[in-house]
Amino acid sequence: MLIKFILILMMTMFGWLNFASANSTDYTAWKAQQQQQDARLKQQTASASANHYLSKPSLDPAASADKIHLNTASVEQLQQLHGIGLKKAEAIVAYRNKHGKFKNIEEIQLIKGIGAAIFNKNKARLAL
Numbered sequence: 001m002l003i004k005f006i007l008i009l010m011m012t013m014f015g016w017l018n019f020a021s022a023n024s025t026d027y028t029a030w031k032a033q034q035q036q037q038d039a040r041l042k043q044q045t046a047s048a049s050a051n052h053y054l055s056k057p058s059l060d061p062a063a064s065a066d067k068i069h070l071n072t073a074s075v076e077q078l079q080q081l082h083g084i085g086l087k088k089a090e091a092i093v094a095y096r097n098k099h100g101k102f103k104n105i106e107e108i109q110l111i112k113g114i115g116a117a118i119f120n121k122n123k124a125r126l127a128l
Helices: 002-048 086-099 105-110 116-125
Strands: none
Touching: 086 116
């Protein structure tokens, strides 16, 4: 009986040792993969943030291409502005036809239904 107990004890100990060494190998491989992934992410983050400024405006010429020119924009183009639907876009074109070209972008506020709130939302995209 004692021999059986010792044999079972020894088998259990060897089983745990094999299990621990197998898990150690798995853990080492997993850790190496994680470190490689971390290095890739760190490199991507570093390259992405190298050209990223939160407080500096974009100097990209494509950014100025998004501007809506009040003196030449069509009704469809004017509708791309925030808070400007079909009726307000038509009112802008009618105002332009009646009074001539806009002298400054602030003049858009003279049109009924376009106040300071809509102007402030859109002034970055407005041009003459």
